[in-house]
Amino acid sequence: MIVTVRPGANPDSVREALVARGLWVTRHEGAGGTCLFLVRPYSGHVNADEVAAIDGVLGVAEPRGGHPRVDAQPQVLEIGGLALGPDRAPVVMAGPCSIESEEQIHDVARRLAARGARVLRGGAFKPRTSPYEFQGHGENALRWLAEAARAHGLLTVSEALGESSVECVAAHTDIVQIGSRNMHNSPLLRAAGRTGRPVLLKRGMAATIEEWLLAGEYLLDAGAAAVIFCERGIRSFDAETRNLLDLSAVALLTHVHRLVVVVDPSHALGRRDLIQPMSRAALAAGAAGLLLEVHDTPGRALSDGPQALTFPEFAAVLDGLPGLPQVQGSR
């Protein structure tokens, strides 16, 4: 059972009232305030009405599964002045797959900010399938990303590839990204959670929805400020698109689990020509935002060129979306 403490009430006195009833209680500070979890089997006999009547209790809920901290996340996440969730304008996170140079990321930041993006993405530690492919510029790239974003009023998101780089990524970014290949890496999830940052959690390319939710639970249990779930396509049998964009999962997470989901059509499709219709479909399914790869010259990109949008294509995708605030800017 999840017990939410009323804002302004003393969580310790609520906790004492629960403990005095013989209940086993753990405490969690989430983006929505303090929650107390009554852990099974010790709390199996608890009466919800009695708990709801305790002074200082705002609400009582039954978790749907083995991920009470995920279930207790608020429907709207507030991150660095941005609100992600239902009835909020969709948030556009965009940028190159890899941060290729200081000049590149400044130019991209300027052009994307002018067009309405709110979060600048770019990989500094790249999870490449081959060891001979570009692996990223590391911490230098994170510095360039942070400076470029600051200059144009953007937040940042970048991937932490391993436990050795997660502190570094958290130190330079607003949101730590966990990539698809690492969704099952529980030591990394714990390390990312311990940074206390919000985390963008990509779905593993062959992960069930329950496994994805449990990966979120690892993050929140370790101390992550919030988890944004990111659907980026799952492995399928057809090679026409890079992955299969699972919009059923987006609808399920947003409408049933009431979680914040961002959709990454770039990695799902692997080709730029279908980004626009699938971005519209993602928002229709309930996504709170989009993660889009953009490059000034995709043919020369050091990674993921075929799926990168040019700036005019990016502008056209945004023009075709409902609910985005109109922003004047360069094309």
Ligand code: PEP
């Ligand atoms: C990325 O965002 O650049 C990336 C590598 O994504 P994924 O983990 O979804 O493959």
Ligand code: MN
């Ligand atoms: Mn990429």
